[in-house]
Amino acid sequence: MVNGFDYSTLETDRKQKVPLYTTAGIADYWISDVNQRQVYVFREPSLKGYNLEFILQKNTTLSLIAFPEIEVQISQLFP
Template sequence: MQIDPRLYQDFHPAPDNIFLLIEIADTTLETDRKRKAPAYAKAGITDYWILDVNTRQVYVFREPGEANYRQETVFNEDDVLSMLAFPEIEVQISQLFP
């Protein structure tokens, strides 16, 4: 898949254009989980990850609903994770953290 970098010069991407949304949380984990996750779910973002740099965990939110995500899973450093849009690409959680 080829993505034209000029595609979003005049407008923001719509949920159908977003394959994965990632937040990096140092001090914002609760805000990301309690405020942003519901907003992203309402917008229809299908795959939302929060990388918690303090615990070296990844919070994965999927199955957006009207009020929030129906699925929240926490992955640890030893786990492997794949994006919904590209399930053949595996990400070792430990490689996401320095």
């Protein structure tokens, strides 16, 4: 915490938002880790959490579930 502001958004996103998004049935949830230049991907929500979780490094490509023809180069997310 710096000046009353919590900068640990990665931890908040992983520990607080993931369960909320799973419960809401969000099929494709990404978390950008700007410090490590990688993306956490969560898919296939269930009652116990996401069934599929993986981390992509900057040299990979990711497709959206809703629009599989759209590909995102992870390196483009971190200029």
